[in-house]
């Protein structure tokens with residue numbers, strides 16, 4: 181059996197998205213900047229997609245900028261607010277310890293350029309506290325950026341409340357909503373969001389296309405210079421097929437959100453319930469504030485990487501954290517941020533379930549994980565020390 185349980189890393193392209201984009205890959209290939217009517221079909225599709233995305237998140241079409249993905253949208257939002265803040269003498273940026281690297285590394289870069297960055301604690305439950313945000317705000321704060329839902333542990337942040345706080349202080353508020361878009365309701369007006377990032381490939385559109393929402397009046401700094409596409413804020417011939425697919429996939433996800441959630445939650449809950457029976461295991465992150473599909477657990481005495489390789493040999497695609505940290509031996513910064521000791525964080529497993537998964541697939545995962553964990557423990561020197569009392573169990 182083959183089970184794809186890594187939907188937080190990427191998703192398959194839906195039939196709806198593929199059908200929507202196909203004409204723009206084949207017959208309607210014009211450049212939307214060209215003046216002849218043939219190319220205007222591409223231009224119309226672009227503006228229709230912009231309208232669709234805007235309507236879904238409660239924005240104006242003029243506030244939607246298409247990018248190459250979530251990373252670019254994060255970069256542009258943060259760099260813009262930093263640079264324009266600096267013009268007014270504001271060089272302080274607030275974020276959290278468990279953001280995606282597209283946010284954290286951008287902030288690191290800005291730090292080198294003289295900005296001061298405060299990274300907020302996310303506590304054991306993986307949820308930022310409003311009072312911590314409030315306490316960190318200064319006269320010279322140029323931006324608060326807090327992710328909507330975490331990509332590794334799935335916890336959802338009090339975005340509306342943080343947005344209201346920022347608005348009351350006149351500070352721009354950005355959220356990386358890449359894990360939330362298409363999976364949870366988002367309304368930028370109701371939630372007091374000034375800037376927001378999305379990525380198509382996390383909700384069944386192709387890779388390489390994303391959205392930056394920037395509220396009217398938010399000054400954007402260009403990351404990519406060139407032509408006057410995207411109201412002069414993002415140069416480069418528009419990725420029309422990708423953009424059309426993104427809008428179609430987002431609409432499909434949002435139209436089916438209730439049904440998808442109702443399908444995913446029982447699968448996720450079964451995974452939590454059954455895998456928790458493994459001794460010395462732990463669920464990571466609060467289940468109270470959670471995206472539907474993400475399951476993150478730690479198993480003491482084993483290495484997440486070995487677990488993934490053995491699961492792969494049994495047909496299960498999973499992750500030990502984000503796809504970006506795979507390949508490095510450091511434990512996940514997200515798991516360290518919620519206070520897990522290094523040795524526990526090493527034994528992590530993320531399963532991310534989508535609406536295309538089935539209960540049979542979940543049963544397959546439940547069948548194979550305990551055996552694999554048991555096997556890895558049987559050959560683990562750390563587990564031996566835990567068992568004979570030379571080491572103390574941490575979970």
Ligand SMILES: *Cc1c(COP(=O)(O)O)cnc(C)c1O
Nearest residue numbers: 249250251280282331358359379
């Ligand atoms: C996947 C992801 C990104 C990066 O998006 P890309 O489109 O792959 O650049 C950013 N933030 C979060 C939370 C993500 O999950």
